Every structure is written in structure tokens, then in C-alpha cells.
Amino acid sequence: MPFSVFDSKGTPLDRQHMTWRDMVRKPISKLDDDAFTRMRVILMSGIEQEALRFSHMAARCNMALRQPLADVRRVEQHQATLVGWLLSSDHSPLETTIAYEQLAIELTASVAKAEPDNYLSQVYRFGLLEDFDHLYRYAALLDRVEGKDANNILQSYTDILPGRPTLEHHRAPRDDLRIPYDRSMAAMLSKLHALTITAAEAQTHAYYMNVGPTFADPVARQLYAEIASVEEQHVTQYESLLDPTETWVEQWLLHEANECYTYYSCVETETNHQVKAVWERCLDYELGHFHMAAEAFRRYERRDPAEIVGDFPRPIELRSQREYVRKVLATEVELRALGTQIVPKAHEDQASIDVRRQLNADGSPSEAVAAGYVWTPGTELVSHGAAGTTALIATRPANEGGVVMP
Amino acid sequence: MAHQSEHMGMNRTGVQMSPIDTAAMQGSENVPMRGAPGDERALLDAREAYILDADAIGSLPIPGSVAGAVSLGLHMLKGDRPQILLDKLGERLSFERTGTRLYDALLAKCDVIEGGPAGMTRDHVADIRRDEARHFLLLKEAIESLGGDPTAQTPSADVTGVESQGIVQVLYDPRTSLAQSLHALLTAELADRAGWETLIALAGEAGQDDLVAGFTLALEDEHRHLALVQGWYHEAIGLTPVSGMLPPGGSAGLPPDASTAPTSTPDVTTPLPGTDGMLGTDI
Numbered sequence: 058m059p060f061s062v063f064d065s066k067g068t069p070l071d072r073q074h075m076t077w078r079d080m081v082r083k084p085i086s087k088l089d090d091d092a093f094t095r096m097r098v099i100l101m102s103g104i105e106q107e108a109l110r111f112s113h114m115a116a117r118c119n120m121a122l123r124q125p126l127a128d129v130r131r132v133e134q135h136q137a138t139l140v141g142w143l144l145s146s147d148h149s150p151l152e153t154t155i156a157y158e159q160l161a162i163e164l165t166a167s168v169a170k171a172e173p174d175n176y177l178s179q180v181y182r183f184g185l186l187e188d189f190d191h192l193y194r195y196a197a198l199l200d201r202v203e204g205k206d207a208n209n210i211l212q213s214y215t216d217i218l219p220g221r222p223t224l225e226h227h228r229a230p231r232d233d234l235r236i237p238y239d240r241s242m243a244a245m246l247s248k249l250h251a252l253t254i255t256a257a258e259a260q261t262h263a264y265y266m267n268v269g270p271t272f273a274d275p276v277a278r279q280l281y282a283e284i285a286s287v288e289e290q291h292v293t294q295y296e297s298l299l300d301p302t303e304t305w306v307e308q309w310l311l312h313e314a315n316e317c318y319t320y321y322s323c324v325e326t327e328t329n330h331q332v333k334a335v336w337e338r339c340l341d342y343e344l345g346h347f348h349m350a351a352e353a354f355r356r357y358e359r360r361d362p363a364e365i366v367g368d369f370p371r372p373i374e375l376r377s378q379r380e381y382v383r384k385v386l387a388t389e390v391e392l393r394a395l396g397t398q399i400v401p402k403a404h405e406d407q408a409s410i411d412v413r414r415q416l417n418a419d420g421s422p423s424e425a426v427a428a429g430y431v432w433t434p435g436t437e438l439v440s441h442g443a444a445g446t447t448a449l450i451a452t453r454p455a456n457e458g459g460v461v462m463p
Numbered sequence: 464m465a466h467q468s469e470h471m472g473m474n475r476t477g478v479q480m481s482p483i484d485t486a487a488m489q490g491s492e493n494v495p496m497r498g499a500p501g502d503e504r505a506l507l508d509a510r511e512a513y514i515l516d517a518d519a520i521g522s523l524p525i526p527g528s529v530a531g532a533v534s535l536g537l538h539m540l541k542g543d544r545p546q547i548l549l550d551k552l553g554e555r556l557s558f559e560r561t562g563t564r565l566y567d568a569l570l571a572k573c574d575v576i577e578g579g580p581a582g583m584t585r586d587h588v589a590d591i592r593r594d595e596a597r598h599f600l601l602l603k604e605a606i607e608s609l610g611g612d613p614t615a616q617t618p619s620a621d622v623t624g625v626e627s628q629g630i631v632q633v634l635y636d637p638r639t640s641l642a643q644s645l646h647a648l649l650t651a652e653l654a655d656r657a658g659w660e661t662l663i664a665l666a667g668e669a670g671q672d673d674l675v676a677g678f679t680l681a682l683e684d685e686h687r688h689l690a691l692v693q694g695w696y697h698e699a700i701g702l703t704p705v706s707g708m709l710p711p712g713g714s715a716g717l718p719p720d721a722s723t724a725p726t727s728t729p730d731v732t733t734p735l736p737g738t739d740g741m742l743g744t745d746i
Contacts (some may be wrong), residue, residue, distance in 0.1 A: 088474045088475065088476055089472055089473045089474055089475060090475070091475060092475070145638075146632060146636055147632075147636070193499075201503070201506065208476075208478065208485075208488075209476035209477070212475050212476070212480070212481055212484075213478060213480075213481035213484035213485045213487075213488050214481075214484060216488055216494075217488075218494060218496070218497060219496050219497075219498065219499050222499075273625075274510070275509065275510060275513035276506055276509050276510055279509070377484065379484075379487055379488070383492060383493035383494065384493055386493060386494075386495065387493035387494075387495060390495060420505070420509060422509070424499065424501070424505065425505035425506045425508070425509045426506055427498075427499045428499055428500065428501025428502055428503065428504070428505050428506065429498065429499065429500070429501045429502040429503060430498050430499060431497050431498030432497075432498075434478040434485065435478075
């Protein structure tokens, strides 16, 4: 049944209160909760952080909006805390990283499938195969540094396989910009998709920039440096899909609508009852925020918000997208970028090739960390035994990259 | 209320929980490549290059007082290695200070979790906490007696802080049971015993007989802590006590009544100004 943001006014802002005890509550279980519950927590943390980021930028540029934005932003800050702090402390930063990449893969695949615009869908699929490779590199790091199996985070929903090699993700900035949707023509869903993926990637970028220096292992530090750089490119790519001619109030309206859409998607799909109650509470708060933005839209734009925001036909499909991802992997892994277009590898922009040659001149962290890595249930020690891949060179050839069944 | 014992439930990790998804994960349809070519040599090479180029964690502070500098200089002239002793004194001071806080965390759990090990009373835990705080002050005085600065963080103190991070996380996690908390403390106590043994050897080598005497008493406390914590841990996981399971006494020997005896080591420290000398009794 479609969901309409106009059917409920939600919780009025003056009743959106939290205590510190409300914000810091029982976290999810790393072991017992479904991986998609963890992904929802990370998704909504990213959405809330985008709300804060946008609100600050809007306040800098709009005197008249400063007060209502500040009022809403205080609640968004507390929601961001409530949601983000649901993650339990027994996740190491690297395990959390695995979860971030799992979300990037499953969410981007779901969005690419549902996206009505072919060009936008192509852009999502292009980024998808890069996050897919990041997961493989980080899984190798987790196995080889902490001795842990990334699949205990992934719960077999997401493949651990090479995608487009990370060392080839580094591009000239001119090859990261894409063509924005047209605000007057694009479907509402296209606008919400772009906001959602931009939010998720921006959060991932910020997370890697923060946790990268906490690692002692220099190879881990290098890998985070490398992938953080790609995530910055991803933010650049997805952000460039947003129509720059949207007014500040229109953008605010869309941000609030997107928060409603994503919380609604979480409410509809959540399996943990305590976490579901958080999504329901936040959805009611966001409906309150949406109607404040809608009022500002009517007042300053003298337009009907319903011109911009319609019903949500169905929630975001938050489930394993393995089959879809593999099809994209098999058919599009060799695609590259040329300006705003996604092209065959042979047509890649020479400027991007030059950029990566310079960056990788001292070696490639993503190649070093995963060389010879084949995911095996229980870590690669199960397949390689005590000898390890390096010592095995003496007795058998190193993995040459073919399909190796564990 | 935290779970007092590990229970069977909906743990979703492990491939046996997702046989269909795991089979699909290992299937080969549309998989151009299962792993990148190569081996771990490139990873090791990258690490080795950094190790060769690395600076140390940091240095020991130069004494801030003239008396301290003179004392340190005299020791060095005699061919001693006071910097090693000062570094390790700093390490133990740091560890004992953190250890005190670990027992604070355990006390918080003792107060709200019912059904813990019968032999583990709040007074016993508070006694150990008091010992750890007292050891910290003992080390403070020892560093001062050598002309060092007990408020400085030495390189080994910093590294032992990194080592202890996981233990601190386990103790302060409201979800961890008494058994899990005691396992973390057992790790700390094992390291603590070895640390005091090293310190006694270093102080002996430096001819610091007064320090050796005080440290030996502290080591006896640590043997008792280790025996108590291991006994409580075994009880918490339902293990039947077996004679001879307690840790060996180490160089100083285990007191005969180590598994049950409350602390009896005389207080070798001077009370802090403004205190009544009963450190730890207000917890």
C-alpha cells in the first residue's frame, strides 16, 4: 500500500524530546541480529548525517531559514545519535567497515534496479562494482590482520569476490562528474535515490577518514587512504546527479521527504522489534520536519509541495541482491569513465589513466593486501593451512586469479 | 539483567546458519574471478619497508629536577640502565592505575548482577581494587626515589595502554557477564604477575634493594589476585575446582591460602595528603 507523507502531520517539533538515556540505549547484537538490521542502522545514520550537513549549508546561505533549520537540526542531531549508537561496541572498526561496504553494495544494487532513469541506473551500477571490490579488499585485510572471517558480518547475503580492481578506481576529477537529473522532469524516486546514495557514500567517506589513522598496520592505513580517496570520488559522482537549479527550500523539502522515505522503508522491513520502534518514532519525527519544510516551501516558493513529493509506492528493497550484482559484475566490470559517460575500457580517458599511474607509483595497497586472497568459510587459513600463501609458492604456483573453488 | 551464562539462541554467524545463501555464495555463476592473483609477499614487503623506516613510539622524559638529573646521571656513570627501569616502572604504574579502574567496573557489575561465584564477595573485589591503587602509589614513590617523573607516560606505559584497550572495553560493556569480565581480568592479572617479576629482576640488577622488598610484597598480592580471579572465573563457568589448577607461584611462590585469603599485605605506601590512608574504601 502506498505511503503518503500528507496523510499524517507526524510528531510536532515541540514534542520531539529525548533524554540521554533515550539516545544511548541497548545496541543491536553483532552475533544475533540480522545483517540487514545492522545495514539499516548504518543507512539511517548516514541519512541523518546528510540532514545535518545539508542543514548547515542551507543555514549559511539563507537568513530566513536559519531559525527553523536550527530548530529541526537539534532534533536531527539527537536522532543521528540515537540511530548511530545502536551499533554495538564489539564491532572492530574493520568489522564496521565490512558492514559499510555490505550496505553500499546491497543498497546501491536495490536502487539501481528500481531507478526509472537508464542513465542514472548505469551510474549506480558503475559505482556498485567499485564498492563490491572494496568489500573484497577489506575482507582480505580483516582475515590477514585480525584473523576474522568477514562473512560473520555479511551472514552469506553478500559475495566476497573481486570486482572492478580498486587500483583502477582512481580517476581524473573530470571523469567523476555525471549529468544531473532535471528537477522539472525527473521522477521523485530518482531524486530520492540520488540523495540516499549520496548520503551513504558521504558517511562512508567520513568514517574511513576518521578510523584510518586508528590502525597500527601501515598496510591497513594505506588501504583506508586509498579507499577513502575513492569514496570521495563517489560522493563527487553521486552529488553531481543532483540538479543544481533546485532552490534551497526545494532541497530541504526533498531531504525531509527522503528521510521519511528511508525511515518508512526501515519500518516496513525491520525484523528487530526494539529497532523497529526506533524507526517508527523517527518516521513520526521526520513527518513533523517534512511539514515544516512544506510550510516554508508554500511560503517562500508559493508552490504546492505535492508538485514535488508524491506517494511512496513501495519501500526500498532491503534484501540480498546477489543475483543482480553478479549479472552486473559479469557484464559491466570492464566499463570505465569518459567525462560524464560510462564507456568500454578501451575508450577510457587518458587523464584518468595518468592519475592512477601517479598514485600507484609506489605500489597499490589494495593489490598488496588481497594478492592471492580467496574467501573461504572460516578464513583463508582453512584452505591454505598453517603454511600461508607465501610459503606455498615453493610447492605450488600462486593463485593466478582463476575460479578457485574452496 | 545481564545473562549469567552463555545461552543457545539466534546467533546468525557461521555458514551453518545460512546453508542456501552460503552455497549460492560459493557458486560460480557469473563469477569472472574468485580471487586476485598473487600471494602475501607484497603485503609483507609493504610492512617491512615501513618497519625499516619507523621511528620509536616515543622517548623517556629527561628528569625535570636537578636532583633527578644528578641521580639519573650517577646511575648511568655506574653503568646501570636506569632508563630501562624507569620505563618499566612507568609501565607498571600505568597498568596498576588502569587495573584499579577495571575493578571499579567489576564492582559495578557485582552490585547489580545476582548469582555470581559464591566465593566472590564484594569485599574481596574491593580488597583487590585497594591493592591495585596501593601498588600504583608504591610505584609513584619508586619513580620519584630514582629522580623520575611519575606523571609522565613512558613508551612502555603507552604500549601497555594499547594492550589493555580490549580489556577495558570488555569490563565496561554492560552486556558482558561476570564470567566474561573475569576472563578479561584473568588476562590482566597474568600480565600483571609477569610484569612484577620483570620489575623485581630489573630492580635487583640495579641494586635497588628497597624497591625489591616492596615489589616482592606487591608480587605476593598479585599471586593472590590471580588465584582468586582464576578461581572465580572457573566457578562462574561452572568448572569444578581441581587441586593443582591454580597458577604456579612463580619466583616468589604462591601463598598456601591464596585461593581464599583476603589481602593481608601491609600497606607500604604513605597516605596521600588529605586522605585517611584508606584508599579504595569509599567505592
